Amino acid sequence: MTAMRQFSRQITIRTRGRGFYEFTDEVAGLLRPTDLQTGIATLFLQHTSASLLIQENADPEVRRDFERFFARLVPDGDPLWRHASEGADDMPAHVRSALTSVHLSIPIAGGDLALGAWQGIYLWEHRLIPHERRIVAHFLGE
Amino acid sequence: MTAMRQFSRQITIRTRGRGFYEFTDEVAGLLRPTDLQTGIATLFLQHTSASLLIQENADPEVRRDFERFFARLVPDGDPLWRHASEGADDMPAHVRSALTSVHLSIPIAGGDLALGAWQGIYLWEHRLIPHERRIVAHFLGE
């Protein structure tokens, strides 16, 4: 019997403003040295104005359509917003984050992330100006 | 002391096009033979144009209202979409998936899924044509 083991890692992503930042390879690169074959990877974003999202990583037009849709659904500078201390994109960033998510749970199988063929792991930055975003990556398994 | 154990299972659901497919019983049926009493079940969908959703499983009108709402919120064939290589429902399917989720974490208690009285586990297919959808079910506990 192998004993269950866990590993906690920190990922920092410096964004250049609103947009998608894929970091699938970085997560896989942190998982590999743990030598875990089966288990669960948990990713947790320590911010409320950006998201973690699993989406198609083939056609970049998909991400541009996401931006167009969310710009229409949750408009910057909407007169609805009263919380605007950090700018016209401040409250929309919080809403975009709530409509998506700040955490992901991905099974580990065969020593790798059990992602589908077209799935990539993205940090979705919702603020217009660059930010430094911190993600906790936790790996648990055997 | 009992040692922590884990089990990884594959679920395949053949959808008949857009709509809700409940598979609560299938997950419970995979959990039971593991004999885990307490722990965590993780469900992960390996696709980006469908969702995993926990919702009310009493009145079927709830699911029809969900379809009506999402058809209005994320319309098929919206001129906004530029990614339409697989049809008018392609990009809406990705957005619907992002607005909901592709993974679920459900505690295990008393040897069963700790769902509320009215909660069911659904695959929500967003594409119009039938698809074969793969879900990884991971059970961890004692």
Add this chain to the structure above:
Amino acid sequence: MTAMRQFSRQITIRTRGRGFYEFTDEVAGLLRPTDLQTGIATLFLQHTSASLLIQENADPEVRRDFERFFARLVPDGDPLWRHASEGADDMPAHVRSALTSVHLSIPIAGGDLALGAWQGIYLWEHRLIPHERRIVAHFLGE
């Protein structure tokens, strides 16, 4: 080597109708006596008409903007809804729950929840009248 341990706890929150109810301190208070230093906390809401959400806990105007936005996006009494057996806010509550989430996975680090500086854990009640909401809190780690 320390063995992996787990703890399952129940949280009950009596809501006074629609709105945000922070319970970060209650989760931290349940975690502390387990003496877990590193691991994963899973929170699971056993209802489909409320949400669990991690959001900014500084300016209360953020939560009021969330309410204003969702009131416009998913209106009570919209003629679209056919499921209204429990009132005009019934189906909107289910949709709000699906657009956010009913479960959270938060790493444990240094014996505490690894939340960001401004992150709070909220129950978001979507029904207008008071409800008693049950949450399963599961802690796993060493």
